[in-house]
Amino acid sequence: MPREFAVAIPPLESESNARLFSQRFSVSYDFAVAFTRDVFCEENGTLADVIGERRSGRAHLLAFTVDEGVEREMPDLKRRIASYVAARPDLALAGPIETITGGEAAKNDPAHVARLQERFVALGLDRHSYVICVGGGAVLDLVGYAAATTHRGLRHIRIPTTVLAQNDSGVGVKNGINAFGMKNMLGTFVPPHAVINDSAFIDVLPGRDKRAGMAEAVKVALIRDRAFFEWLEEKAEALALFASAPLEKLIRHCALLHMRQIAHGGDPFERGSVRPLDFGHWAAHKLEVLSGYELRHGEAVAIGIALDTRYSVLAGLFPAGQDVRVCRLLKRLGFALWHPCCDRRDDSGARVLLKGLEEFREHLGGELTITLLSELGTGVEVHTMDTGLIGEALDWLRAEA
Incomplete structure (x- = not known):
């Protein structure tokens, strides 16, 4: 069936009898991928820079989620995050910093998604707010999926903490969880607002997880x-x-x-x-x-x-x-x-x-x-x-x- 692509609507009396029209538009994506060290050091402006200046005189509202494994290795992480935000008038915490169980278990229970969505709504987040996730690839996938499906898309900043997440999944455009016995069966293609790779997190990463991320480097080297x-x-x-x-x-x-x-x-x-x-x-x-x-x-x-x-x-x-x-x-x-x-x-x-x-x-x-x-x-x-x-x-x- 022939189609018409209407750039402008013609006068009513001159409209054709076409029944099928093509709706075509493109969306441009542009997000920062930063490499830094000690992102929550008060002198480090990387996070503030990727968020940008406040609009309409209101501070940017931030909801943080932290991988349980990362918090275990860095017990003062939440304190440092709170201090970083408090030192900047353009930023404000939306509520307490949430801890999420890390590893693949984070992606195996759909109840985690509903709980995060409910929390984002309760915190009063809107599409100009930021969900900032500090964690490994599985937690980034989970939080990214929850953010992408709340208000049809909250701004998501990833701070990957594993080799695998920093060199592969964290810089990608996919989010998702496991379902029906299959990997990543539910998910979205929604690019993050920004990605910040902080080498300090790699220092405290267990050796097994450091090694696991190297496999993706071998993979991409072999084919590219x-x-x-x-x-x-x-x-x-x-x-x-x-x-x-x-x-x-x-x-x-x-x-x-x-x-x-x-x-x-x-x-x-x-x-x-x-x-x-x-x-x-x-x-x-x-x-x-x-x-x-x-x-x-x-x-x-x-x-x-x-x-x-x-x-x-x-x-x-x-x-x-x-x-x-x-x-x-x-x-x-x-x-x-x-x-x-x-x-x-x-x-x-x-x-x-x-x-x-x-x-x-x-x-x-x-x-x-x-x-x-x-x-x-x-x-x-x-x-x-x-x-x-x-x-x-x-x-x-x-x-x-």
Whole structure:
């Protein structure tokens, strides 16, 4: 059926008989991603700068949520936040600073969303108020989802506190929670108002969580930046010991690669059937669920990377021997590349992990699209995967482990 796109409404007497019109407009997004240290030091103006000057003589209303794990490592964090806000007449706390249980548990109970939404309303927040979340990726996902669905969108500032959140999820445009036994089944595509990466939070992060975030750096290096992969190989021992300087460089470069993909990849809201930066993730998301979230996201991604790298070799896409090289780097960083749930079978004897392929396709709709490797630093998209080769790749991983 032909359509008309009306830039202006014509006079009534000259209107055509068209029944279908195209409504077309674009929305521009522009948000700051800042790298700093000690964001709540009273001399640090980063947070005040990304909020900006007050309007109509009213102070900006801020509602803070803090990850329980972060508060445990930094017991004076709430006091420092309150002091920072009190020292600036343009800012005001909307109410007491909320503590939220961290980790994947934050995303597994939909009651958390309703409780946050109710709190935002009770605090009198509006679309010119700010919800500021200090925490790991799971808490950022939860709070971002609650903020995006209250008043059809409260302004959300993310202050990520883990390597994974600072170099990947925290600088993205997605929010969500787990539901119906699947990862990130409910959520929104709503960019934050700003992201502030504070290196001081990484200092107090447990080693396991520092390491988990490195998997995303290996992933994006493999599909986008060979020189970055070679740098990771060069610095692997220092990174495994969590040396501050290389870890900060890893976070910054990885974050910039993700930002470039969002800005220039052509599909930031995933309207198509491709998730170009999700190499290794079809298996990782399923492994998280199968392990009862015993596996951290980054730990599951490391296994998924190893699996899809080996598969790329078996499928004739990636040079033989490069899979060994990739797995060697992951092991040097401290990752285990096998978990018993990789071999879990259903009543028919089929690997349950393989259901992750269909769930990955369903999450986007359309045809299955998986990113594999053609060479170091270059990804290639395929639309089918041979379950027999996946089984061979899993057997190889088990033997390597």
